[in-house]
Amino acid sequence: MGVIHSLYREPAKVEIDERTCKRCGQCTSICPGEVLTMKDGSVRIRGDSPFGCIACGHCMMVCPEDSVRVTGRGISPEDLLLMPSSEERATVDELGALMRARRSVRRFKEKEVEPELLDRIVDMAASGPMGIPPWDVGCVTVRGQDKVRELADEIIKGYEKFLKIFKPWVFTLMHPFVRQATYQRFKYFIRPLAETYVGCHHEGRDVLFYDAPAVMVFHYSPYADLADATIACVYAMLASESLGLGNTIIGGAAPILQRNKALCQRLGIPEGNTPAIALILGYPATKFRRAIRRSFAAVNTIC
Numbered sequence: 001m002g003v004i005h006s007l008y009r010e011p012a013k014v015e016i017d018e019r020t021c022k023r024c025g026q027c028t029s030i031c032p033g034e035v036l037t038m039k040d041g042s043v044r045i046r047g048d049s050p051f052g053c054i055a056c057g058h059c060m061m062v063c064p065e066d067s068v069r070v071t072g073r074g075i076s077p078e079d080l081l082l083m084p085s086s087e088e089r090a091t092v093d094e095l096g097a098l099m100r101a102r103r104s105v106r107r108f109k110e111k112e113v114e115p116e117l118l119d120r121i122v123d124m125a126a127s128g129p130m131g132i133p134p135w136d137v138g139c140v141t142v143r144g145q146d147k148v149r150e151l152a153d154e155i156i157k158g159y160e161k162f163l164k165i166f167k168p169w170v171f172t173l174m175h176p177f178v179r180q181a182t183y184q185r186f187k188y189f190i191r192p193l194a195e196t197y198v199g200c201h202h203e204g205r206d207v208l209f210y211d212a213p214a215v216m217v218f219h220y221s222p223y224a225d226l227a228d229a230t231i232a233c234v235y236a237m238l239a240s241e242s243l244g245l246g247n248t249i250i251g252g253a254a255p256i257l258q259r260n261k262a263l264c265q266r267l268g269i270p271e272g273n274t275p276a277i278a279l280i281l282g283y284p285a286t287k288f289r290r291a292i293r294r295s296f297a298a299v300n301t302i303c
């Protein structure tokens, strides 16, 4: 049994071509699963490693002789791509400028986002580091302002239900039994946010997805982690930024989606997966003229 994944249970299979292998040991030194080891000057495939091959593909990627084949768990040598040259890669200044210029955008032009751009963003986002390969994360792209609005309407209905149940006196009752920060978050953030979503919706304003022409919803399997989907979302955000699109991470959709199985099914989210975070995208109608310094709440170094 390998590391359990929603689609795979078995470890991947590693093969070494003994005829071409020069026994340089690079594959053995990089293997994170301790599957490949050097013994008596040869590469050995251990059958007793803790998880077996997790299909990270690192051994195939470092082998100077193309002597390693990894297959299974959704990977094969056909997945290998040419390594981008150093000229093709963003410099620290270019990446820093992209990050500094990025702002959350909540006003969009009345222009749809080309499907090819959305596909490219999904492709780029999948290159992020999401836990143990193969990524057990999914992405639903909702394309077109009308479809996004329909989804927003359904989510707002969930907030209407929430407001009916979580009346202010319910928080008062809950207060002694929950952490102070949880109580405060509910009372001073989550309930007012729900009221804002619902109130604006009645005025015909969408302050959940801001009438965006596209939204991506990232979800993760029970064998993955919230962080995996969040990383996918952040990669998609940076990819969309590099393509000249505006975007905002939206946390307000997932709590309702998580409680609406029928809606998840309609979105094609596999049963058992948890919707984690959304990203709205579109051509920005706002132009920011300045960047801003941001900082962490706490920074310390231990040496």
Ligand SMILES: Cc1cc2nc3c(=O)[nH]c(=O)nc-3n(C[C@H](O)[C@H](O)[C@H](O)COP(=O)(O)O)c2cc1C
Pocket: 102, 103, 104, 105, 106, 248, 249, 250, 251, 252, 253, 277
């Ligand atoms: C996890 C997460 C959830 C967020 N959820 C929302 C949201 O539901 N609605 C929204 O308008 N912005 C949301 N944002 C965006 C933040 O409000 C945004 O980062 C903040 O406005 C700062 O703007 P900046 O991105 O331009 O620095 C979210 C951001 C994160 C990281």
